[in-house]
Amino acid sequence: MKKSNSLLLGLAALALTVPAHATLVGTSYQVGDIPKPPATVLPGQFTNNNFIILFQEQNGLILAKPLPLDASTPNVTYTSKTQLNGTLVPAGTKINSWYVHADITDAKVKFPTQFISFSQEEVILGIIVQTATIEETSPIVGAPTTKYDTNQLSIGLHFAPTGKDTIELVPFSTTSPTNSVDMSEIVTNAAPTDFRIITEIVTIPPASHNALLGGLAGLAVLGIAFATVSIGTSKSR
Secondary structure, eight states: OOOOOOOOTHHHHHHHSSOSSTTEEEEOTTEEEOSSOOSBOOTTTSOOSSOEEEEEEEEEEEOSSOEEESBOOTTOEEOSGGGOOOEEEOTTOEEEEEEEEEOOSOTTOOOOSOOEEEOTTEEEEEEEOSHHHHHHHHHHHSOTTSBOOOSOOSOSOOOTTTOOOEEEEEOOOSSOSSEEEEEEOOOOTTSOEEEEEEEEEOOOOHHHHHHHHHHHHHHHHTTOOOOOSOOSSOOOO
């Protein structure tokens, strides 16, 4: 029987207001950006039927050795493991690590069209979505106070033919004012869905930064939201 750690009611307000981290532009109402890593993300130990959990594992970590990624090519919709283009982040790179954790107890729960948005300064280097790679990288970029799975359980994304997950990296451009990771999925209680987003903070020229802020402010006035990480059967931007 699964043990459920309930989140504070304030999590809903947190997800709807200003994110806990400066370079996190925003999240949808069912993505809970918690301000510090949880004690555990072991399967069945940190469940929630209302929220997908997001937290920052590392901030400004300088890699002592190369870090493996499962996917890094932008503007490609990954629907199968055969598409994953494993690559390495070089040693010496200063990175941030973000962990996305969805673990439910009700098989009927779905999280349609959720999102997470990063600022222009936080460039997405790639994602870690396979169980083996998640477990391999936990000792390197995981939060030191969080317990992670080490038993090769199915904690990563569930691609076809066994699942319906899709994921895409969408970089900052003239048509995308944020750095994004779009994902669609039906979450079941058979196994949790976890993955990592690895980013790097870059310096933006003042002129470009001011133009971005002006553009974001204008879009906010118009009530336009930015979609980046989506979990559900449909996908919108």
